[in-house]
Amino acid sequence: MFKKIRDLAIFSLPAEAEKGITEVRRQEALLKTGALQNAILNSANFSSIATDEKGVIQIFNVGAERMLGYTAADVMNKITPADISDPQEVIARAKALSAELETPIEPGFEALVFKASRGIEDIYELTYIRKDGSRFPAVVSVTALRDAQGTIIGYLLIGTDNTARKRAEEALLKAGALQRAIFNSANFSSIATDAKGVIQIFNVGAERMLGYTAADVMNKITPADISDPQEVIARAKELSAELETQIEPGFEALVFKASRGIEDIYELTYIRKDGSRFPAVVSVTALRDAQDAIIGYLLIGTDNTARKQIEVEQKLLDQRLRDQQFYTRSLIESNIDAIMTTDPSGIITDVNKQTESLTGCTRDELIGAPFKNYFTDPERAEAGIKRVLSEKKVSDYELTVRDRDGKETVVSYNATTFYDRDRKLQGVFAAARDVTERKRLDQVLQENNIELESAKFVAEKANLAKSAFLSSMSHELRTPLNAILGFAQLLEVGSPPPTAAQIVRLNQIIKAGWYLLELINQILDLAVIESGNLxxxxxxxxxxxxxxxxxxxxxxxxxxxxxxxxxxxxxxxxxxxxxxxxxxxxxxxxxxxxxxxxxxxxxxxxxxxxxxxxxxxxxxxxxxxxxxxxxxxxxxxxxxxxxxxxxxxxxxxxxxxxxxxxxxxxxxxxxxxxxxxxxxxxxxxxxxxVMPQLPTGDPLSSELTQPARPNAAPRTLLYVEDNPANLMLVEQIIQEHPHIRMLSAHDGNLGIAVARTHLPDVILLDINLPGISGFQVLKILREDPLTAHIPVLAISANAMPRDVETGLEAGFFRYLTKPIKVHEFIEALNMALELAETGLNGSIRPSGQ
Known part of the structure; x- marks a missing residue:
């Protein structure tokens, strides 16, 4: 990606002096921090301020805008981070660093980045001043940005708002709780020593991290004894060189800076009791008495394993990002399609080898030329570019390419717009594939599809004809077979009784008849199943x-x-x-x-x-x-x-x-x-x-609607149901109610006949019935003036919302689902009986049903 940016920049400014090219490359170097920088710059959770080597702000991310109230335009190329920092703290920091490092450091931007410029990790606290003049404490991490030759080209200052932590620290200190929280915390190790380094306090966090108990180490060893010895030796050497004084390996190397009043945070490897190791970040503070004499040291450590793992992963990511440009170019070159990019005006900016082969032109010849020049219909090609710019994407746009020698190739053109990181339109990314062979195959496939559709139609027609024939013949055979079996049984029990020889013959007729009926039923079942109508x-x-x-x-x-x-x-x-x-x-x-x-x-x-x-x-x-x-x-x-x-x-x-x-x-x-x-x-x-549960006790007895008059005739419920278990359940629900008389029918046709004969007050109707369905039964009842007024309740195991909706739309008074909920069943029956009492048409449904 950076190579593209450089190529485009150089191409678009061919007349610029070497100074301009150098500036572009300097800015490119700042960008080469990879995906981590992208994440930092796009984060609103912390401020990211990047400067050039002189400290002038070049990048001011959204987090910095949110924290400080400035826009990027307010500060970029205008001021340094020192201009938005507390001046007194900057002066104090310059003095402190001058004393610490024994070199004069000027107040201002130099004081903020001096350690980082010397390759020393630097994290410090200072007060930032917002645009409106208000202030807030911040923790700032400073990193020097270097080019490939190690030359500093700028600095990155990452800051987080420290207001909440400061307030919490003040509150804890005032309450005397900070120290207790530290020593009682299991989240970090707190190790306090005497002036010689012998451990006096070893908190629960230290026990958890290191595997020792406090009794194992107190008054016995120093923190150096649980630290990587090679790292302790290396630290002693580094400090000796940095501070120009001889420091012995051992505990002294761990606390030397703190003993001199210098804030000290460093990384080292702790060794657990079981011999395993883990990286830790350790903060060291000298403990002093009322006369300011050192009486010991406090080492607070946190497990740095996760961060170390992230750093390892980040290095791998950085390597992958460095390889990405190579991979991307390789991918473009290995693509079977002709790949090209244009600027918004349709001028080619990049191509791959396939584009060179398709056009017969070299990459140098193509770049900078109008896209439309290489097609038989330049106006259509130009319209394709404009369409991509307006619609953001174009697919299967056919064009015909003409190469240098006049050869024409039909291509399928697919393109999309692409943008820079600021969402500014850069141009069009297009891929063109030779579809000459595909168009020929499409023609062949189209002809084959017509033949397949014709064959499929013939097969489906034959299958339907077979199913229709089987169904029709099964029904046609059943009618005479009923007569044969019926009359054979009448002869068997008739008077005068048949002779022994006749009984043998009749048995053969009846046996063959029942077998033939079984075959007919199987054929009918197979036909119904195959038709999908079962x-x-x-x-x-x-x-x-x-x-x-x-x-x-x-x-x-x-x-x-x-x-x-x-x-x-x-x-x-x-x-x-x-x-x-x-x-x-x-x-x-x-x-x-x-x-x-x-x-x-x-x-x-x-x-x-x-x-x-x-x-x-x-x-x-x-x-x-x-x-x-x-x-x-x-x-x-x-x-x-x-x-x-x-x-x-x-x-x-x-x-x-x-x-x-x-x-x-x-x-x-x-x-x-x-x-x-x-x-x-x-x-x-x-x-x-689950086994259906029958109601117990008497609570239902008083819930069913009672007759309006003491001497009124019993109310009648007709239940049309083919399942004996369901019939038994409803019978037992209402059997203790003498004012309710229940009739039953095991199929739809019988149900219609019973309804017309007895005119029940309410009908309970199953949906899936043998013969005709519950919907058909309801339609017949509604069309008959004798039964049109009777409320009909549906009861079905089809319980999906659409099933219920369909039932209510068909005209059922209520649609009950199985298993029966007794309370709902009684409520619905009561409402239906009340409706029957009023004489209203049963097709009217209560609201909400």
Whole structure:
């Protein structure tokens, strides 16, 4: 980036004297502090003031503006930091440094940067004076800025507002709490020694940092004994050279400055009791008695590990930043696109090798030339630049490049604007890619897509036709089959009774009829599932109730084959979140297969387990022949009977397919384990649900609306629901209320018939019903003058906000969700009974519903 700045500066000022170039390079050097400087200069939390080597302010960041009240324009190239500092403190600092360093230092800017100019780390306190004349204490860190040859080209003064700390120190000192806070703090080590350096106080912070107890060190060792010996020797040498006096390695080197009244903060490595090391920042203060004689020293240390790590990381970052220019240029040159930049007027300022290849011109020839000159349509190319400047970005803007020899290439032009750090527009960054081959491929793909769309349409049409045919044929076959089975059963029990030979024939007709009905139902299920129109009613399903029903249906079939059914005991409170009818269908399919493909006199074991806290597994294990692995892989393929087509057992090969799809639609899974010669175990896993809770006690008795008159006829509630458990729950909620009479219907058509016959006061209607849905039932009731006035409450396991909104929009008086909340159910029923009493139309809903 800095190279770009230098190149642009030199290019844009070709006639400037060497002095101007030197100034640009000096400013560039100031900028080369990398991303750390960016963070400092952009921070509003502390002031960053950079000067030239004479102290004149060159940079004045937002933090400095916020703290001091000046704008950058007020001070840059006008004053030095000494001009905004307390003059008396500057004079005092000059005197103190002159005495400390034994060299005359003039008051003014020199006093603020003298140590930094000699390469000495310098952090001090002084008072800054704001533009409005007010003052505040600040802690200032000074760093000399040097060029590549080590020559000082300026200074950086970073300041933080020290007002809060000063006030806190004053308050603590007045209360006598500062000393107690230091010695009781676990956040930093406080080590006090006598005049000879023997440790007298070793606070909890020192214990925590160093691993020693106070008893381990007090009156035994000096702080030098827990410091890196090589660093102590090095410090003694440095101080001897700096202060021109011989200083012995050891404790003296750690406290020499403090013993001479010089503020001393330094870094060294402490050694813990276990031998591990950590870097620390140590502040040393001489302790004096009333006669000003030194009676000991206080060394306050903080763990400097984190800062050291940051410094290491910063060095790595600086190295990466130095490499960034090289990487950026390499990236631009290695790009497959032709990369170029222009100024806002469309003059090329930089290009890569691909641009040279595309145009047949060298980089020197391209830079400084108008961008539009290299295209067959210069006006369109110029319009592209203007469009980028107005819209900030342009994508897939096609242009045709003409090279030096007249060759033309179609390119896709993508560009964006770019800015300097002050958000000043610098120009346009553009990439042009040769799209000649892509345009040819697009044409081929377009032709292929047309063919694919046509094939997809034909396939979808064929699939819909298949599903429609299966559904239609299943319904068409069901009608005559009902007649065949019905009349066969009438003949079986008719008078005169059939002969023995006729009974055998009738049994064959009835058996074949029921089997044919099973096949038709499976085909219909498969058609409905494949069409995506299968409706599920998910709610808590009692697994013990479903399994009892399955056992009653399947035991006669097992007894005919002499097969023993074993239902292992399980927790009867287990409920699954599923569609009761479809769970039963899936289990009947698996149990029927276990009987059909079992041995004579074989066994079937049904087991329930909690595979996870959220899922229940139902396993059905048979003692049949078992399946080899290659057949297991084909098990759930439609119409694949795994070689049993010519066997004694009838079947179509779609029962397991339907079972798998039903289980997965309910959020479950299905699997199988099989061993040849031993048998197979099929299992399904369903989502676990909580057992519905029935209300206890009598509080509900008084909550239901009572008849308006003592001798009034009972009120009637019609509940249309296909799930027995839900019917039982509502029955038990209202069974103690003789003024409420409940009717029930297990499907929508029967519900409509009961409503027209008995004209109930209120109707409770499930949404997912066999046959027609609750929405269709509501529409029919509303269109019939006999039932249009009856309030209808929806009850459904479809509980998403959109489901509720759709129900209310359809005209339900209230939309209740499962599981039933008894209080809400009673409240809704009361409101519906009150509405029925007034004779208002049931489609009117209370506000807020």
């Amino acid at each position: 409706s599920l009613s998910r709610e808590p399903v009692s697994l013990i109730e479903v399994m009892r029903e399955c056992q009653a249906l399947i035991e006669p079939q097992a007894q005919q084959r002499g097969i023993q059914l074993n239902f292992l005991p399980f927790d009867h409170t287990w409920f699954a979140h599923a569609d009761r009818t479809r769970v039963k269908q899936a289990l009947i399919n698996l149990l029927s297969n276990a009987i059909k493909y079992n041995r004579e006199q074989g066994t079937i074991t049904v087991e329930f387990t909690a595979s996870t806290p959220e899922r229940i597994r139902i396993s059905i294990k048979d003692s049949g022949e078992g399946l080899p692995p290659q057949k297991l892989m084909q098990l759930f393929q439609p119409f694949n009977r795994l070689g049993q087509e010519n066997g004694a057992e009838e079947g179509t090969g779609i029962g397991l397919v339907v079972t798998k799809q039903l289980v997965e639609l309910m959020g479950g899974t299905i699997g199988v384990e099989s061993t040849v010669g031993v048998g197979s175990k099929f299992w399904i896993e369903l989502i676990r649900d």
